[in-house]
Structure formats: C-alpha cells, structure tokens
Amino acid sequence: MGEIINVIDLAKSIKGQIAEFVSQRANNGEIIPKIASIVVGEDGGSIFYINSQEKVANSLGILFEKILLKESTTEENLINEIISLNNNEKIHGIILQLPLPKHIDEKKVISYISPDKDIDCLTYINQGKLYAGHKKFIPCTPNSVVTILDSLNINLQGKEVVVVGRSNIVGKPVAVLMLERNCTVTVCHSKTKDLQSVCQRADILILAIGIPNYIDSSYVKEEAIVIDVGTSSLNGKITGDVLIDDVIGKVSYMTKVPGGVGSLTTTLLMKNVCEALK
Ligand code: NAP
Numbered sequence: 001m002g003e004i005i006n007v008i009d010l011a012k013s014i015k016g017q018i019a020e021f022v023s024q025r026a027n028n029g030e031i032i033p034k035i036a037s038i039v040v041g042e043d044g045g046s047i048f049y050i051n052s053q054e055k056v057a058n059s060l061g062i063l064f065e066k067i068l069l070k071e072s073t074t075e076e077n078l079i080n081e082i083i084s085l086n087n088n089e090k091i092h093g094i095i096l097q098l099p100l101p102k103h104i105d106e107k108k109v110i111s112y113i114s115p116d117k118d119i120d121c122l123t124y125i126n127q128g129k130l131y132a133g134h135k136k137f138i139p140c141t142p143n144s145v146v147t148i149l150d151s152l153n154i155n156l157q158g159k160e161v162v163v164v165g166r167s168n169i170v171g172k173p174v175a176v177l178m179l180e181r182n183c184t185v186t187v188c189h190s191k192t193k194d195l196q197s198v199c200q201r202a203d204i205l206i207l208a209i210g211i212p213n214y215i216d217s218s219y220v221k222e223e224a225i226v227i228d229v230g231t232s233s234l235n236g237k238i239t240g241d242v243l244i245d246d247v248i249g250k251v252s253y254m255t256k257v258p259g260g261v262g263s264l265t266t267t268l269l270m271k272n273v274c275e276a277l278k
Contacts, residue, residue: 002251022061034063037095041071046097093119093273119272140265142173165208212239226254
C-alpha cells in the first residue's frame with residue numbers, strides 16, 4: 001500500500017520558516033515583504049484566490065494590498081496601475097489574477113510587470129530565465145510539484161519522469177525543473193500515442209491533464225511516485241486526474257486531490273515575495 005504524501009504538513013513547515021524570516025526582519029527593524037494583488041472584474045475563481053492569498057499573507061506577517069478594479073477598467077488604467085506598483089518601493093511582489101476581461105490584452109499587460117516583482121513568474125523574461133537555467137522565481141504550481149518530490153528525500157538523479165500535460169503554466173515548467181534534477185523526462189499530451197505504455201515506464205508520474213479520474217492503475221508502474229496536479233469539478237467535488245483508490249495499492253507515494261499540489265501553491269507564492277525582498 002502506497003503512502004499519501006502529507007502536503008498540508010509540508011506547507012505548514014514551509015509557512016513556519018517564512019513566518020520566522022518575516023518576524024526576524026520585523027524584530028530587527030528591517031523592511032517587511034509586501035504583496036500587491038490585482039483582480040479585474042468579478043471572476044469567482046480570482047476573488048477566491050485573492051482572499052485566500054490575503055489570509056495566508058496575514059497569517060505569516062506579510063503585508064498584503066488587494067487591488068480590486070472594475071470589470072470595465074481599461075487596458076490603459078490597468079497598465080498605469082502596474083507601472084505605479086513597479087515604482088512603489090514598498091511593494092516587493094505583484095500578482096495579477098488571470099483571466100482578465102476580454103477587452104484587455106493579457107500578454108501586453110503582463111509585459112509591464114517588473115520582472116523583479118513578478119513573483120507569479122508570468123513575464124516572458126522570468127519564464128525565459130527559468131528555461132535558460134537562471135531562474136529568478138519558480139512559478140508556484142510547478143514549484144509545488146518539485147518541492148513535494150524534494151521533500152521525500154530520495155535521489156531523483158536518473159529517474160524516469162513522465163509528465164502528462166504540456167501547458168505553459170504546469171507541464172512545460174515541471175519538465176524543465178525535473179531535467180534540472182537530472183531526471184530523464186518525457187512529456188506527453190493529447191496526441192501522444194499509447195499513453196498507457198509511456199506512463200508505465202515512469203518512476204515518477206506527474207499528471208496535469210484536467211480529466212477527472214483518468215489515470216487508473218493500468219497506467220502506473222509498481223512502486224512509482226504519482227503526483228496529481230489535476231483539479232476538475234466532478235459532481236460538485238474537486239477531483240484529480242488519478243483514480244486514487246485504484247492506484248494507491250500499486251505506488252510507493254502519491255498525492256491526493258484536494259490536499260495535494262494545490263495546498264502548497266499559495267505558501268510558495270509567499271516564499272517568492274521573501275526571495276524578491278532578499
Ligand atoms: P491545460 O492547459 O488544459 O493543459 C492540459 C494538458 O493535458 C494539455 O497539454 C493537453 O494536451 C493534455 N491532455 C488533455 N487530454 C489528454 C489526454 N487524453 N491524454 C493526454 N494528454 C491530454 O491545463 P493546465 O492549465 O496545464 O492544467 C492542468 C490541470 O491542472 C487542470 O485540471 C487544472 O485545473 C490543474 N491545475 C491545478 C493547479 C493547482 O494548484 N493544483 C494549478 C494549475 C492547474 P494538448 O496540449 O495536446 O492539448
């Protein structure tokens with residue numbers, strides 16, 4: 001029987017380190033990290049995320065400014081807001097909640113975020129640095145995947161890693177981070193032939209597909225480590241890509257959904273703002 005990785009405890013331990021860093025700075029009279037997080041419009045997901053970011057920031061002593069702009073905000077107004085945050089020395093990290101309303105050019109607006117404050121790693125400059133091996137910030141979801149794997153304290157070198165999903169926000173950066181750990185990485189997608197047999201090769205199988213319960217034990221090698229990034233809604237429940245009950249008997253370790261990869265992302269965003277300040 002495999003072990004479900006306790007990501008909640010891992011997040012608690014990293015939160016403890018961040019809180020210690022912030023309180024030491026406060027005690028020494030040094031600057032405390034501050035995040036500005038922007039939401040444009042009423043997107044329910046974005047409002048949920050900004051509220052949970054605020055809660056986590058407050059619990060760690062990190063300063064947090066919520067910037068709620070109307071749905072009708074113009075592209076120019078939003079860009080001016082970002083420029084003003086770039087120039088504000090008291091702000092160390094900027095988060096822009098996506099998606100933006102349709103009348104705003106997302107790529108154009110993102111290009112105005114200062115790479116030094118781009119703690120969510122949205123800008124092409126920071127993404128380029130990540131791919132070139134000179135990263136400034138690691139995007140939170142891929143960072144969560146590798147932080148979970150690193151926490152297992154196993155030697156990752158030479159491991160066969162299969163990543164299913166090739167999106168810019170998950171699959172591709174995860175593949176690069178696993179390459180950095182000297183793994184042998186295969187990236188699969190919807191056009192991959194015989195996905196099942198490719199997945200069966202994996203010592204570490206990372207799923208970022210978005211189809212609930214798609215991966216059953218027939219995709220998984222004995223004693224593999226399975227990391228489930230997927231979060232889909234199924235019958236009103238957040239559900240991962242992996243059929244947990246079927247797979248758990250075959251793996252050494254796996255994450256569950258909810259309570260897995262997503263439980264660590266906001267914490268790592270907070271860690272990034274501390275890095276920005278350093
Ligand atoms: P995405 O942009 O839709 O990418 C999905 C990827 O899965 C694509 O590369 C797609 O292939 C591939 N795919 C789709 N059907 C497939 C199939 N039948 N066989 C093999 N590959 C298939 O999604 P995303 O933004 O990367 O997110 C993936 C999942 O992670 C979603 O459930 C999302 O909600 C979740 N997520 C979770 C967190 C978190 O914090 N836990 C954060 C971000 C995302 P093609 O490229 O060929 O289309």
